[in-house]
Amino acid sequence: VPRLLRDLGEHAWIARLTERLAAQRADRRVLVGPGDDAAVIRSGRRPLVLTTDALVEDVHFRRAWLTPSDLGRRAFAVNASDIAAMGARPTVALLAIETPPRYRAADLDALVGGFTAAARRDGATLVGGNLSSGPHLAITVALLGEADGRVVTRAGARPGDAVYITGALGRTGTAVRRLLAGGRGRLPPLPDRVRAGRLLAGVAHAMIDVSDGLVQDLGHVCRASGVAADVTLDDVPVSASCRAALGSEAAAFAAGAGEDYELLFTVPPRREAALARLAPRLGCPITRIGRIGRGRPVVRIDGAVPSAALRAGFDHFRARRSRV
C-alpha cells in the first residue's frame, strides 16, 4: 500500500527530506541549509538570507476573511517573519500568483499593491514574479534578506538560557475560531518584527517565528539545539481578544494556536541585562516565559508534557479539518 502524504504528515516528510538534503555533498556557499526559518548563503560582504512561503486559499485563508490588499500584506508578512527570525532584514521579493480567470483585475491590483506597500515599509523591493491561472488563489513568495552581523538559527539554544517571546499570542487563532463559528470580521493584521529581530540578533542564542504554535515551534528549537524547554503557562502573554473570548482557557489556547508570527528566542543569563537595555527600542513588548534545560528535546508546560494536539501543531496533510 503506497504511503500517502496524508498518512505520513507534512512535518515528518519535511524532516526526512531535510535529513536527506543535509547528507548530500556540501555546497560551501550554503551557511544554513533547509530546516531553519530561512537559508543563509555566502554572498559578497553580507550573508544572504532566503525563504519561501505560500498562502493557499481554503488552506491558509478564506477569501471573505481578508481584503485583496490585506492578503497581499499578509503574503509579505509571513515571509518577512522568517527573515526577521534569522535577525535579518528583507531586501528583494519575488511574487508568484495563481488565480482563477474570473478573479477581478482590480482585486489583483489591490493584492499586489498591499504586497508592495508592506515590502516598502520594511525597505524591500518587488523585483519579479509570475502569474498563472489555477482553480483557486495561491500566493507564493520568495523573499531575500541581508544580515548586518551574525544570523540567529534555531540551533543555538543552551541549557540555562531564558526563553522569551515578543508581543502576545492567540490573536489570529481567536479570530479564526470566531470566523469558523460563523462570526463576521476579518483576520487581524500580522505584527512586523523585522526591527525587533535585527536588534535581538545581538543577544539571542536561538530564534524562531511562531507560525505553527508556541509548543510546536519551541519544539523545533529544542530539536535543533538538542535541549529541553520548560514554559510557565501563566507567563505566556495572551492577546486581549483571546483573553476576552476564552477567559480562563485563553493561555492554553494561545500556547497551541498558530499564525501569530511573534519571535520566540532564547537568551543566556549574562545577556539579559543587555536585552533589558534593548527592550525600549524593539517596538513591541517582550516576556520571559520559560527556561532551557538539559535532556532530550521536549517542551514541558508547567512541568508536564502537553497534550498530543498541542505538541503536534498544525499539519496540512493530517488535519482532521482544513486549516481554515
Add this chain to the structure above:
Amino acid sequence: VPRLLRDLGEHAWIARLTERLAAQRADRRVLVGPGDDAAVIRSGRRPLVLTTDALVEDVHFRRAWLTPSDLGRRAFAVNASDIAAMGARPTVALLAIETPPRYRAADLDALVGGFTAAARRDGATLVGGNLSSGPHLAITVALLGEADGRVVTRAGARPGDAVYITGALGRTGTAVRRLLAGGRGRLPPLPDRVRAGRLLAGVAHAMIDVSDGLVQDLGHVCRASGVAADVTLDDVPVSASCRAALGSEAAAFAAGAGEDYELLFTVPPRREAALARLAPRLGCPITRIGRIGRGRPVVRIDGAVPSAALRAGFDHFRARRSRV
C-alpha cells in the same frame, strides 16, 4: 462591470503592473527590475540574478504526461532557462509545492529528487522550500543565479543585428498536440542552455528564452528594444518530431508553439565571427533566422505580420482551451 483577468489577459495585466512598478521610487540595488526574464540585483562582486516560475497542474501539464521525477526536472529547467537567458548560471533554489493530501509520499520524493538532480547538473543547490496542501499539484520555484560578467536583457537589440536561435522548435508543441488528441507518451525533456547562455552573453546584444513561442518572445525583445524584426520562416529550425508530424505545416507550427525553452538572441554583424568561433562550445546548434530593423516594435514573418493567433502567443486567462 468589473474587468476580470480573463477579459484583460495575462500579458496586458503584467505589462500594466510592470509599468506601475517601474514608476515607483527607484531602488539603487535593482539593476534590472520586473519585465525581463529575470531580475538583476547589485550584491557583492557579482550581479545576483533572480527569477520565479511555476508549473500548475492542468494549466502547464497533466499528471499523466510526466513522471514525478520528470516534473521536478522540468520545474527546475523552466527556471534555469530564465537564468540562462540573462547569460547567468543558477546557484541556489527554493522549491514551494502545493499538493493534494492523497499524493504519494514516494512520488513527492521522486519529484524533489528530479529537481535536485537537475539543479546539481547545473551546479545549483536546493536550500529551502515550502509544502502546502491544495486541490492540485503546483510547483513554484525561485531560482537565483550569478553572472560572471555582463547580463543580457531583452532590451539591447539594435537595427542590423542578426537574430539567432539555439536548438530547434516545435518539440514540446508537437508532443502536447499528440497527447491532447489522445495519443500516448510523455512530454519530452527540456533542453539545458545554461552553458550556451553564459557563452552567448559575450556576443549577444539581447537574449530571451522561447517559452511563449518564437513570434511572441521575439515581440518581447522588439518592444523592450524599440526595434522591428524580420524572420524567414524557411530558416526556422524545426525539431524532427514536429517535421514528421506536421510536414509542410511544421515550420509555421513551430514558430507559434511555446515551451521549447531555446534561447533567442541578437548579435551585431561585427560579432558574428566571434559567435562562429564560440559555436562548437555551446553544446547545441545555433541558426540565424532573421534580422533586426528600425521602426515600431513588430515581428514580420516572410515580410508579413503573422496571424493574431501567432502574435498573441499563449495567455493563461484568455485561452479558449486550457494550456494543456
